[in-house]
Structures are given as structure tokens and as C-alpha cells.
Amino acid sequence: MRPVPIILALLVCAAIATFVIKGGNSAAPKEDTPESSPAIAGEFPPVSVLVQKSVAQPVTSGIVLRGQTEAFRQLEVRAEVDGKVISQPLRKGTLVTEGQLLCELDVGTRQAAIAEAKARYEEAKANNKGAAGLVQKGIISETAAFSREAALEAAQANLDRAQREYNNLKINAPFSGLLESDTSEFGSFIQRGSPCATVLQLNPMKLVGFATEEQVARITENAQAGARLLSGRQVEGKVTFISRRADSVTRTFRVEITVPNDDGKLRDGSTADIYIALSGEKGHIIPQSALTLNGDGILGIRAVKDNKATFLPIEVIRDSAEGIWVSGLPAETNVIVVGQEYVTDGREVSVTFKEES
Structure with missing residues (x-):
């Protein structure tokens, strides 16, 4: 047997064992440096x-109520x-004037x-004449003189009553307006308290x-108000009455607006959408897309202050064709209208101002 292959095999095994023991990499580990970590390198x-x-700016806002027209007087x-x-x-349907004969x-x-x-x-007047002188002469007593004076006053009262009944035979219109019902028919008998006619005063009209x-x-x-009728007609007037007592069923308060009706075309009982203007309130008009929520679910906007983003809560006043009216912001505010969803409080921002149209 030749010893050379055996020696080579032993050398190879020794080399593999050394590689495994040293972890497969003899190079020293590199330490992280500030320059090599982008998260630590800076903001x-x-x-x-x-x-x-x-x-x-002043907000043209108001309250919309569902209501109806009503005769000023009935x-x-x-x-x-x-x-x-x-x-x-x-x-x-007949138009009558104040004082016109009805029945x-x-x-x-x-x-x-x-x-x-x-x-x-x-x-009674003749009997009472000279009663004072007769008392002084002793012809009649003071009691008799008082009786004569009382009889005179009673006779005067009876005469006034008879004259008043005679005058009440003619029933006249108490104000100018429109007859809502026919007057009593010729030949009919009416008793005291029976209706002769119903009169509506339609100018002015109430909403x-x-x-x-x-x-x-x-x-x-006295707030400015108006209404749109189902016919499309629009009318304007002022608030003249606000109830101090709520309806026991609906818990709502009656509000009345007086409007002119010179042409007499407004009818009693027509449906109307009533708009009452409110004044003295200021707000900002911003795009509706600028609204956002913070982590607590509060509605607001993101604004820029000192080149940093900040969250400001708002209250919605009303919406319009130009945008949405909000309150709760400083008098002058830089509102983020694009990119507000990508920033948080305190994050630095690069500002581009929107051109005014």
C-alpha cells in the first residue's frame, strides 16, 4: 500500500475540521457605524x-325648518x-273690506x-228733576230721592241696552280679508253666538x-328668514314670534315668520321649507377632502406651524358648493389640503402653497 493517498486524506480532514471549528469565516466581524445605519444617520x-x-370670515349660515303657511288672522x-x-x-272666496256688511x-x-x-x-228723568230741592224743603225724604235717582240710572241702562241690540243687527267684517265660508243664508234664523261667516286675513301671511x-x-x-313653497315660489320676511313653551308631544317650539302677500297668491296651509338666517358667526371654508381624524377619532385638519405639521380639531358649521364651513381654527390658518394623511404631529414638512383661484 502506498502511503501518499492516506496522507492526503488526513490533511483534507484536518483542514475541514479547522474550518468548522473557526465558524467557517476567519474574517473579523464588522461593527455597525453611524454612517452605515440610515435609521440612525439622522431625521x-x-x-x-x-x-x-x-x-x-363671516358665515352665511342658517336653520332649515319644515313648516307651512298660515293666515295672519282667522x-x-x-x-x-x-x-x-x-x-x-x-x-x-269673496274679498271683503273692514266694516263691510256680512249679515x-x-x-x-x-x-x-x-x-x-x-x-x-x-x-225717570222728570221724576228725578228737582229731587234735591224737594228734600231741602222737606217735601220728600232722602230715601225717596235716592230711589228716583236709581230709577233714572236704570232707565238709562235699559235704553243703552235696547240701542245696542238694535246696532248689533248688522254684522260687519272686523278686518279686510277673504271669506272662507258663505255668509248665513237669507231667511235663516241665527241665535246669539251662531256663526255668520269665517274671515281670513291673508296679507300679511305667517310662516x-x-x-x-x-x-x-x-x-x-327680527332675524331675516324666507321660505320656498312646493310651487317653487320664494318669499322673505322676518321672525316675529318664538314660543317659550314646548309642544307637550313633539317637544318642539313654534316659530312664526311674517311675510308680505300683496298679490294674494299665498294660500293658507301650503307646505314650505323655511330658512332662518343666523349672524355673528365666523369660520373657515376649506375643501372637504382636507378633513381627517386623529388617533382618538376626533375630526379635524392638519395645519402647518413653524414648518411642522400639527392637528387642529374643528366643528362643522355647514357645507356649501365651494367647500365646507368649519369653526374652531385660529383666525389665520395654513391648512394642509394634500398630504395630510402622510404626516403626524411634529413632522417636518416642505410647504407648497395653493394658488388662489
Whole structure:
């Protein structure tokens, strides 16, 4: 046997054993240096964002209520005496003026009652004449004089009552308006308290809506208001009444707006969308896409201050075609409108301002 192959085999095994014992790499391990670690080398580079300069301005905001039109006044005109109607009826829809005759009742025996009351009055007046002098002369007693004076006052009262009943035979319109019902028919008998006609005053007209407790706290009297009817017509007026008592069922408050109706085309009971303007509030108008949420789920925006991003909470006032109106921001704010989702509080940003259109 030749010894050379055996010696070579032993040398190879020794070399392999040495390689395994030393871990397969005789080179010294390299130590990490600050230059070799990008995470430790320095801060992250600034994030490029698009910023809109926003300045607070008065907000044209308001409250929308669902409501309806209502006659400014509605009155059922009733008879104050009994009697038969002797006037021709006026048909519903007729325009009447203040003081116009609606119903006239038969005189009956009322003229005779007036004549009798006048005679009683003249008699009592004559009996009472000179009563004071007769008392001084001792002809009559003071008690008799007082009785004569009381009889005179009673006769005067009876005469006034008879005259008043006679005057109440004519029932007139208390104000100018529209007849909602026919007046009493000719020949019909109406009793005291029976209706003669129903009159609506339609100029001006009322708009009636019901506001929630939160809404009514923001509404003031004389505030500008308007409405759009289902017909498409728009009207404007002012708030004239705000109820201090809530409806027991809906827990809402009645609000009334008075609007002109010179042409008489507004009808009682028409559906209306009522808009009441609010004043004195300032806010910012920003793109709706600029809104974001922080880690706690609070709605707000990202703004730039000292070249760093910061989160500012906001409250939404209302939206519009130009954007969304918000409050809660400083008077002048640099709002991030693009890139707000890629920054956190304190992150440095590279600002590009949005050109004003």
C-alpha cells in the first residue's frame, strides 16, 4: 500500500475540521457605524404637502325648518243677538273690506223696545228733576230721592241696552280679508253666538315652523328668514314670534315668520321649507377632502406651524358648493389640503402653497 493517498486524506480532514471549528469565516466581524445605519444617520426628510392659506370670515349660515303657511288672522264672526237673516249671502272666496256688511238681521220689535226705553227714561228723568230741592224743603225724604235717582240710572241702562241690540243687527267684517265660508243664508234664523261667516286675513301671511330645543336657542326675533313653497315660489320676511313653551308631544317650539302677500297668491296651509338666517358667526371654508381624524377619532385638519405639521380639531358649521364651513381654527390658518394623511404631529414638512383661484 502506498502511503501518499492516506496522507492526503488526513490533511483534507484536518483542514475541514479547522474550518468548522473557526465558524467557517476567519474574517473579523464588522461593527455597525453611524454612517452605515440610515435609521440612525439622522431625521426623516421633510414630507412635501400642499397648503391653503385660510382666513376666518363671516358665515352665511342658517336653520332649515319644515313648516307651512298660515293666515295672519282667522276669525269666525258670530251674531250677538237672535234674529232672522234679511241680507243676501256673500259667497266664500269673496274679498271683503273692514266694516263691510256680512249679515243683517230682522229688526222685529227692537224699534218698539227702543221707544219704550226712551219713554221710561224721560219719565225717570222728570221724576228725578228737582229731587234735591224737594228734600231741602222737606217735601220728600232722602230715601225717596235716592230711589228716583236709581230709577233714572236704570232707565238709562235699559235704553243703552235696547240701542245696542238694535246696532248689533248688522254684522260687519272686523278686518279686510277673504271669506272662507258663505255668509248665513237669507231667511235663516241665527241665535246669539251662531256663526255668520269665517274671515281670513291673508296679507300679511305667517310662516309657521317648529324648531328643536337646540335650534330655538340660536334663533332671534327680527332675524331675516324666507321660505320656498312646493310651487317653487320664494318669499322673505322676518321672525316675529318664538314660543317659550314646548309642544307637550313633539317637544318642539313654534316659530312664526311674517311675510308680505300683496298679490294674494299665498294660500293658507301650503307646505314650505323655511330658512332662518343666523349672524355673528365666523369660520373657515376649506375643501372637504382636507378633513381627517386623529388617533382618538376626533375630526379635524392638519395645519402647518413653524414648518411642522400639527392637528387642529374643528366643528362643522355647514357645507356649501365651494367647500365646507368649519369653526374652531385660529383666525389665520395654513391648512394642509394634500398630504395630510402622510404626516403626524411634529413632522417636518416642505410647504407648497395653493394658488388662489
